[in-house]
Amino acid sequence: MEQYKRKIYLEDKPRAEALEQILAACELTPEIDYLGTVDALGRVTAEPIFARVSMPHYHASAMDGIAVVAESTYQAHEQHPLFLKKETEFCFVDTGNAIPSPFNAVIMIEHVHIVDEDTIEIIEPATPWQHIRPIGEDIVQEEMLFPQGHTLRPADLGVLLAAQQLVIPVVKKPVVTIIPTGNELVEANAELSSGKIIEFNGTVFSGFIKDWGGEPKLHSIVKDEPEKIKEVLLEAAETSDIIVINAGSSAGRKDFTVHIIAELGEVYTHGVAARPGKPTVLGKINGKIVVGVPGYPVSAYLALEWFVRPLVCQYLGIPEPLRQTVTVKLGRRIVSSMGAEDFVRMNIGYVDGQYVANPLTRAAGVTMSYVRADGLLIVPPNVIGYEQGETAEVELLRPLEEIKHAIVFCGSHDLTIDLLSSGLKRARTDMKIVSSHVGSMAGIMAIRKGEAHVAGIHLLDPSTKQYNVSYVRKMLAGQDVVLYPFLKRKQGWILPKGNPLEIAAVTDLVRTEANFVNRQKGAGTRILFDLLLEEAGLEPEAITGYEREMFSHLAVAAEVNGDANCAGLGIYPAAKAMGLDFVPVADEEYDLVMTRSFYESESGRQLLAIIQSAAFREQVEQIGGYQVVENPVLKCLAEEVKS
Numbered sequence: 117m118e119q120y121k122r123k124i125y126l127e128d129k130p131r132a133e134a135l136e137q138i139l140a141a142c143e144l145t146p147e148i149d150y151l152g153t154v155d156a157l158g159r160v161t162a163e164p165i166f167a168r169v170s171m172p173h174y175h176a177s178a179m180d181g182i183a184v185v186a187e188s189t190y191q192a193h194e195q196h197p198l199f200l201k202k203e204t205e206f207c208f209v210d211t212g213n214a215i216p217s218p219f220n221a222v223i224m225i226e227h228v229h230i231v232d233e234d235t236i237e238i239i240e241p242a243t244p245w246q247h248i249r250p251i252g253e254d255i256v257q258e259e260m261l262f263p264q265g266h267t268l269r270p271a272d273l274g275v276l277l278a279a280q281q282l283v284i285p286v287v288k289k290p291v292v293t294i295i296p297t298g299n300e301l302v303e304a305n306a307e308l309s310s311g312k313i314i315e316f317n318g319t320v321f322s323g324f325i326k327d328w329g330g331e332p333k334l335h336s337i338v339k340d341e342p343e344k345i346k347e348v349l350l351e352a353a354e355t356s357d358i359i360v361i362n363a364g365s366s367a368g369r370k371d372f373t374v375h376i377i378a379e380l381g382e383v384y385t386h387g388v389a390a391r392p393g394k395p396t397v398l399g400k401i402n403g404k405i406v407v408g409v410p411g412y413p414v415s416a417y418l419a420l421e422w423f424v425r426p427l428v429c430q431y432l433g434i435p436e437p438l439r440q441t442v443t444v445k446l447g448r449r450i451v452s453s454m455g456a457e458d459f460v461r462m463n464i465g466y467v468d469g470q471y472v473a474n475p476l477t478r479a480a481g482v483t484m485s486y487v488r489a490d491g492l493l494i495v496p497p498n499v500i501g502y503e504q505g506e507t508a509e510v511e512l513l514r515p516l517e518e519i520k521h522a523i524v525f526c527g528s529h530d531l532t533i534d535l536l537s538s539g540l541k542r543a544r545t546d547m548k549i550v551s552s553h554v555g556s557m558a559g560i561m562a563i564r565k566g567e568a569h570v571a572g573i574h575l576l577d578p579s580t581k582q583y584n585v586s587y588v589r590k591m592l593a594g595q596d597v598v599l600y601p602f603l604k605r606k607q608g609w610i611l612p613k614g615n616p617l618e619i620a621a622v623t624d625l626v627r628t629e630a631n632f633v634n635r636q637k638g639a640g641t642r643i644l645f646d647l648l649l650e651e652a653g654l655e656p657e658a659i660t661g662y663e664r665e666m667f668s669h670l671a672v673a674a675e676v677n678g679d680a681n682c683a684g685l686g687i688y689p690a691a692k693a694m695g696l697d698f699v700p701v702a703d704e705e706y707d708l709v710m711t712r713s714f715y716e717s718e719s720g721r722q723l724l725a726i727i728q729s730a731a732f733r734e735q736v737e738q739i740g741g742y743q744v745v746e747n748p749v750l751k752c753l754a755e756e757v758k759s
């Protein structure tokens with residue numbers, strides 16, 4: 117599209133300034149919907165609402181018993197029981213009954229002695245209006261029940277019905293048209309080919325907009341054709357209150373969102389000083405605000421929250437909801453760029469009485485990091501970051517209670533952890549495992565720094581040929597931890613189907629110049645590979661791809677799957693999962709190192725009970741290449757490590 121030049125340099129406008137501009141530029145006057153009360157849940161009142169009748173609207177008995185004239189009972193006393201005659205001096209009433217005149221008090225049936233059908237005896241006087249709900253005790257006719265701008269909750273609907281308000285003026289939900297654009301986008305059920313991307317941002321945006329009180333209208337995918345995009349934008353400006361156009365916001369050859377908005381209306385901002393989400397476009401077409409959010413999902417979700425949520429709230433006349441925050445200790449150093457805000461997705465664990473948070477990947481295309489995140493650390497523009505161990509405030513994306521009950525699992529990746537996780541969730545709906553796959557060494561370090569409850573490790577000591585024990589004794593010396601034997605699993609060569617290069621030993625990698633896929637430093641598999649090299653008298657330089665590091669067994673298998681000249685080292689189930697060949701090299705011991713306080717805690721006991729259950733063992737052994745250690749005896753006791 118020759119008429120539109122690439123825009124290479126974006127602005128760095130402070131987010132608050134960009135927002136202020138569009139809030140001021142938004143010309144919408146909220147409209148009113150009149151809804152039946154029963155349909156008004158979650159809606160925002162457009163006007164103050166007053167009671168049409170009182171509740172109760174008559175004097176009502178608050179108890180089961182008898183109605184009396186209080187003044188005529190004053191003589192009653194234990195020594196001078198008073199006898200009352202039915203109809204003239206008392207009448208029976210039940211809770212909720214109207215109190216007939218001239219009665220003005222109720223005595224509970226438990227305090228009444230029934231002498232015969234027409235006579236009762238009381239031994240205590242009643243005070244005027246006791247156990248009577250007077251007219252308007254709850255709601256007084258004409259009182260204001262709710263101001264405008266109130267979001268109606270279930271109990272609010274009860275009040276409205278009781279006050280005979282049957283039609284409620286609520287603010288119309290602002291209609292937000294969402295326009296996904298891109299030639300590469302396809303529907304989720306399409307046949308996939310390289311370069312095609314499933315359109316899912318639109319559905320996520322719709323969900324957010326519903327949650328915020330708007331009415332999403334998801335347009336079908338629009339191709340990168342300026343004329344088509346213009347047509348859709350102009351139509352959306354007619355039929356909706358706010359427009360969200362997705363992608364085409366940065367510097368690509370077909371990123372012309374900004375030019376089209378400028379042509380059809382005006383652009384206020386292209387580029388905000390916040391990451392991810394920087395290449396956001398803010399403008400207006402025919403009186404309607406257009407928010408051009410970047411394509412990368414995480415950037416898009418944040419940009420939507422920064423700019424679309426405030427527009428929806430302004431329209432509805434409600435404040436923006438604030439997230440709960442928690443103070444955390446940072447498990448890792450956080451680096452941020454000066455002059456821009458950084459939104460860092462964080463995992464939070466509750467370990468040894470404090471919240472510890474670690475950053476997840478900052479890649480804007482990794483949706484799972486947003487899905488897994490417990491919170492967002494927002495680094496202000498004038499802060500270049502935080503040191504490890506510093507405290508910081510994190511906005512929560514989940515309830516704190518949920519975070520508090522999570523078992524923080526660190527260390528080497530193993531497929532059985534997912535089984536353990538679902539087993540735990542089945543046994544205890546309030547508990548879960550949060551795992552991060554950082555490798556065995558980093559797992560031990562996390563235990564040492566009090567950032568995790570459990571770490572899965574498989575570290576072979578080349579000198580003793582023994583797994584894990586020497587590492588725990590050395591790296592966790594002086595700490596209150598135990599080493600729990602968990603699994604035996606097969607490690608071996610992960611190879612393309614049919615093993616075309618006929619690899620069976622490390623020397624074969626050199627002979628065939630196979631493309632090796634390594635694991636990251638500190639991973640148990642990496643240590644095993646280095647030992648194999650050493651035993652064969654080889655240097656890392658002899659291996660093609662020694663520097664190519666993957667962070668999990670499955671990632672290694674996925675690499676091998678795509679390349680007939682490839683080879684990796686990893687566990688059998690990863691090879692099996694991808695239909696690859698496997699040549700066993702070692703039986704390794706995958707153990708769990710945990711703080712003693714966790715081992716002895718209720719959560720720890722629960723976790724070990726699942727590990728030792730027959731059902732779990734069966735599930736694990738079915739995968740193949742695994743054996744759960746039966747009747748395990750702790751390999752390392754806290755006392756040994758401590759001394």
Ligand SMILES: Nc1nc2c(c(=O)[nH]1)N[C@H]1C(S)=C(S)[C@@H](COP(=O)(O)OP(=O)(O)OC[C@H]3O[C@@H](n4cnc5c(N)ncnc54)[C@H](O)[C@@H]3O)O[C@H]1N2
Nearest residue numbers: 296314315316317318363364365366367371410411412415
């Ligand atoms: N040379 C530069 N390149 C890029 C820059 C830059 O400043 N200079 N910014 C990067 C950043 S940061 C972001 S964020 C993205 C924004 O890209 P666009 O808004 O132009 O989006 P696309 O390129 O069309 O898409 C990017 C990516 O997003 C995913 N995507 C897009 N639409 C959808 C959808 N409807 N559903 C799901 N996923 C979607 C998809 O993975 C696309 O590949 O630009 C960087 N580049």
Ligand code: MOO
Nearest residue numbers: 392393394415480
């Ligand atoms: O701004 Mo991009 O949105 O950093 O990923």
